[in-house]
Amino acid sequence: MENENYYDITIIGGGPIGIFAATYARMRQAKIQLIESLDQLGGQVSALFPAKKLYDIPGFSVIKGDQLISNLLDQNNQFKPDIFFNETVQNITKTDLGFSITTTKKKTYSRTIIIATGVGAFQPRRLAVENAEKYENKQLRYFVKDLQEFRGKDVVIAGGGDSAVDWALEIQTIAKSVSIIHRRDKFRALESSIEHLRKSNTNFETPYLISALDSADDKIKITIKKVKTDEKKELLADFLLVNYGFVSNNKTLKSWNIETDHNLIKVKTDMETSIPGIYAIGDTIEYPGRVNLIATGFGEAPIAVNSAMNKIHPDIRQAAHSTQLIKNFPELN
Numbered sequence: 006m007e008n009e010n011y012y013d014i015t016i017i018g019g020g021p022i023g024i025f026a027a028t029y030a031r032m033r034q035a036k037i038q039l040i041e042s043l044d045q046l047g048g049q050v051s052a053l054f055p056a057k058k059l060y061d062i063p064g065f066s067v068i069k070g071d072q073l074i075s076n077l078l079d080q081n082n083q084f085k086p087d088i089f090f091n092e093t094v095q096n097i098t099k100t101d102l103g104f105s106i107t108t109t110k111k112k113t114y115s116r117t118i119i120i121a122t123g124v125g126a127f128q129p130r131r132l133a134v135e136n137a138e139k140y141e142n143k144q145l146r147y148f149v150k151d152l153q154e155f156r157g158k159d160v161v162i163a164g165g166g167d168s169a170v171d172w173a174l175e176i177q178t179i180a181k182s183v184s185i186i187h188r189r190d191k192f193r194a195l196e197s198s199i200e201h202l203r204k205s206n207t208n209f210e211t212p213y214l215i216s217a218l219d220s221a222d223d224k225i226k227i228t229i230k231k232v233k234t235d236e237k238k239e240l241l242a243d244f245l246l247v248n249y250g251f252v253s254n255n256k257t258l259k260s261w262n263i264e265t266d267h268n269l270i271k272v273k274t275d276m277e278t279s280i281p282g283i284y285a286i287g288d289t290i291e292y293p294g295r296v297n298l299i300a301t302g303f304g305e306a307p308i309a310v311n312s313a314m315n316k317i318h319p320d321i322r323q324a325a326h327s328t329q330l331i332k333n334f335p336e337l338n
Contacts, residue, residue, distance in 0.1 A: 012038045012087075014313050015106055015115035017094050020048025022287035022302035023121035024077045030119075030310045031084035032330040033323065038087040038115070040094055040108060047074040048123055050299075053251075056152045057171055061298055073299075083337055097261050103282060117313040120258075120270065120278070120285040121302075130249040132163070134218055144225040145218070145245050154244070155180050161227055161240055162186070163215055164248035170194035170202055172246055177205045184208040184240060186215060188232055210240070218245070258289075266291050276309035282316060284309040 014030050016023050019041030030037045045051055047070075055071035062068055068076075089110070096107040103116040129147035131137065137145060149172055156179045162172055165187035171194075177183040185202070190211045192199050203209070210229060216237065217228035227240045264271050264279035269291035276284040286305035288297050295301065314323065331337055 010111075010113045012036050012113065012115045013317055014117050014119060014310065015040065015104075015113070016119045016121055018048070018121035018123060018287070018289075019043070019046040019088070019090075020121060020123050020287065021050055021074065021077055021299055022123075022306055023048070023119075024074075024081050025303055026119055026121055026286060026306040026310060027086045027088070028077070028081045028084055029307050030313075031081075031086050032327065032334075033310055033314050034330075034333055035310070035314060035317075038089060038113065040089050040092050040106075042091070042093045044090050046078060046088070047071075050074055052148060054149050054168065054171065056149065056175060058175075059299070061300055063300055063303075084334070097283075099280075116282070116317050118283045119276075119306075119309050119313065120263075120283065120289060121287045121306075122258075123288045124251075129247070129251055132215060132218075132247050132249070134215055137218060140218060140225060140245070144243065145247065147247055149176075149246065152176065152179065157181050158243035159224070159241065160184075160244050160246065161242040162246045162248070164250075165189060165192040165194065166248065166250060167194045167198065169246075169248040170198045172248065173202055173207055174198060174205075176246075177202070177207050182206070182208070184210055184242075186210045186213050186227075186229055188212050188214050210238075213238075215245075275312040276305055277312060282313075284313055 013035040014037045016026050016037060016039045019039055023039060024046055027037055027039045050070040051074050057070045058067050059070060059073060060067050062073060092108040092110050094106060094108050098105045104118055106113050106115055152175055155176050158180055159182045160176055160180045161184045162169055163186045173183055173185050185207055212232040213229040214232060215227055216230040219226040221241055224241045224243055225245055227242060227245055228237055230237050258265060270278055270285040270289055272278055272285050272290045272292055276286055278285050286309050287302040
């Protein structure tokens with residue numbers, strides 16, 4: 006069935022690991038499609054905090070998330086894979102030649118599949134305060150897309166995890182003032198990050214919870230209540246940033262009958278799942294000793310691609326190193 010709807014490899018998920026898998030698969034001259042449920046590539050790196058600095062990407066002493074994604078896309082665009090946005094895979098069915106893949110928009114066919122969905126679809130845990138939705142996407146934010154919005158502003162951050170503290174560390178360098186609210190005196194974030202933040206001018210409001218929101222001229226008035234007391238105080242801010250974590254959803258995997266362990270996909274050393282021809286990479290998978298780092302997923306991507314290509318062409322031994330693969334693309338030499 007050689008037509009435009011038939012692929013060698015289908016990659017599900019367009020985060021950094023999925024992007025690199027698509028790049029490497031095209032270097033292997035596979036006909037591939039990448040299916041992404043959002044309207045952009047980059048996954049959580051792009052959606053949650055693109056300005057976050059990353060220190061564990063090989064070859065970079067430090068790189069911001071949005072720049073990493075930009076670099077990955079520049080690399081990917083050289084090989085022109087088929088990419089489809091705003092599509093969610095609903096069903097995968099085994100066929101004689103591979104799999105049929107039904108999305109919210111169409112049906113295609115693929116010899117093999119690589120799942121790179123990360124934690125799956127994710128939504129922020131929203132602030133459970135009356136009328137909070139009135140301020141969402143205005144003065145109340147759950148994502149930090151552009152740090153420059155907060156330059157010279159009064160910013161209040163709610164949350165005690167790594168992401169909330171990362172926000173505070175970056176924003177306090179440009180904001181007029183930063184306050185961080187947490188329901189406990191002890192934070193869940195890395196101790197070194199907390200120590201760094203305490204050395205800044207950030208104001209710590211602990212142990213407090215947000216109990217009410219209101220408008221005050223062009224600012225947002227935040228009422229906070231001290232835990233286990235009736236003590237209250239009010240904070241005025243230009244922005245309230247809330248990071249209480251995220252609710253992820255990978256329930257679609259269960260309908261595909263892929264073996265999982267605590268909602269993570271179990272894989273073999275070649276990244277193949279319990280279903281022959283379906284592979285998985287990135288933070289959606291589990292195996293002994295795995296560490297949830299982008300760098301780990303980058304290493305898993307070529308393993309999965311080469312395993313898929315060996316299944317498609319078992320009698321052909323092909324080069325795997327980029328210096329040899331790139332010879333197939335004379336326009337890039």
